[in-house]
Amino acid sequence: MKKHLMIIVKYFKTLYKIYYWIGSFTINILKFFVKPNDNLILFISFGGKKFDDSPKDIYEDMIKDNRFDGYDFVWAFQNTESFKIPRGRIIKTDTYKYYITALKARCWITNSAVERGLNFKGRNTFYFNTWHGTPIKKMGEDIANTSKSFGMNRKWDVDLMTSQSKYEADIFARVFNINRENFMICGLPRNDVLADRTVETKQSMMKKIGLPLGKKVILYAPTFREYERDDGFNCVIAPPIGFDKWKKKIGDKYVILLRAHYEVAKILNVKADDGFVYNVSDYPVLNDLMLASDMLISDYSSIFFDYSILDRPMFCYTYDYDEYAEKRGMYFDIRTELLGSSFDEEELLVLINSLNYDKALKKVRSFRIKYVQSYGNATKISLDTIFKKIKLN
Structure with a gap:
């Protein structure tokens, strides 16, 4: 039932707008009552459907990196009983605990989005997005109004996004309304193994x-x-x-x-x-x-x-x-x-x-x-960059 409801909200624009505005307003009010946690890092891959892709590659290297000793690693999944992860803990998406954890987190690491179709961010959150592919089909604000896909015309509050090329970064900067200087052309962490x-x-x-x-x-x-x-x-x-x-x-x-x-x-x-x-x-x-x-x-x-x-x-x-x-x-x-x-x-x-x-x-x-202008060393570059950014404050 929940799955069908989510699909209906996602693909019917009027329902999505209601969800977007009410949900975003509520969580942005809530964040002023949530104390940030400087040692909390939240991971989510494909909206909580999987434990894979670039967030997993970053995670597996991060838990072996002594620079991140003492950090609280949290993975969010839609079906928590289907996953086991080393070291970290698991929470369920689309729950009160999920949104509170997201608001507390010092860092978000995702290949899609953390906000679950809404617009919010923690007061001290560094938002690191690897995305999950280079676009052939149109995305974001480039999708025609007649398409079954659509998105809200909003600015994505991403602090840094990895990309494989200038082509990719230029498109994502425009369609997701992210500052172009917030892109790091280093490849995708998930693809390092393909180069080897x-x-x-x-x-x-x-x-x-x-x-x-x-x-x-x-x-x-x-x-x-x-x-x-x-x-x-x-x-x-x-x-x-x-x-x-x-x-x-x-x-x-x-x-x-x-x-x-x-x-x-x-x-x-x-x-x-x-x-x-x-x-x-x-x-x-x-x-x-x-x-x-x-x-x-x-x-x-x-x-x-x-x-x-x-x-x-x-x-x-x-x-x-x-x-x-x-x-x-x-x-x-x-x-x-x-x-x-x-x-x-x-x-x-x-x-x-x-x-x-x-x-x-x-x-x-x-x-x-x-x-594909850059590949092969994206995971190391990502870890070095994340550590530097979250230690600034």
Whole structure:
């Protein structure tokens, strides 16, 4: 019930405005009665859905760093019973305790937002945001009013946000109304491991996931379409794919890792096949899947930017490009940047079977130079910066 209510509030503008103004006003009054705690650091990833991504990488290094000895680390989750974390403690999102903790915290570390769709910040809080990807699809204030996605025209009170490139920082500064000088182009902490990949790492991840070592691995990772929902407002996706056909055409050489976006509740018309298609949508660590794979197929997902660090072939399969461009909007045409385009699956399979590896890598490297200017050392830079900032006062 709560999940459905949150979806309704998120996607119906009038209800969201009521929630936003009343909730923001209440919490901003409350903060004057809450004493800040200089040793409290609050972490939240994907709005409390997961224990992963850049906040997790920062956390795992932070608890081993003696500069942060004595700090109270708190993670916020939507389902607290589903997670266990080393050293720190856990609280539930969207509770009175959550908002009090957020108001007390000296530092917020997130890859999305802490405010739960509202507008507030603790009196002595340093807000560190890594975000969770580089934009292809339009975001924030760039989203048209006719889109199913929308956001309030407000200034995000972020003190520092990491980014992978000038392209990314320029867009986020505008669409989230964050001062441009508040961006640090150092890469994303979650991607440091991708820069350190080895043959041994790849084989280790294949074994961990349970893949046959004698096959090449295709990671198929489509993003969600917020305008495609079932009667319960759950996000669904129905790619025009028949994996039986894929198995006949490429099954002697390849296996498929199917990874749907975390917003997707159901994948329609697609069945996992034991030994060929592995549905890894619920697998907890996306980096493991990227490291285990030999190539990527996606559409409008920011995974392209991260995967380019691996220096492996990438294909775009944008079967619904015109519809997606109209309903969501894009910053550039991904079809001009990588191999593939608005193919049907027959053409895509031909492209895979006749892969010109050198041509594919040339495209990937050009893409990376353009959109991923910094990577490999973001976690250390983040920790050094956070420590310096929270020790200023």
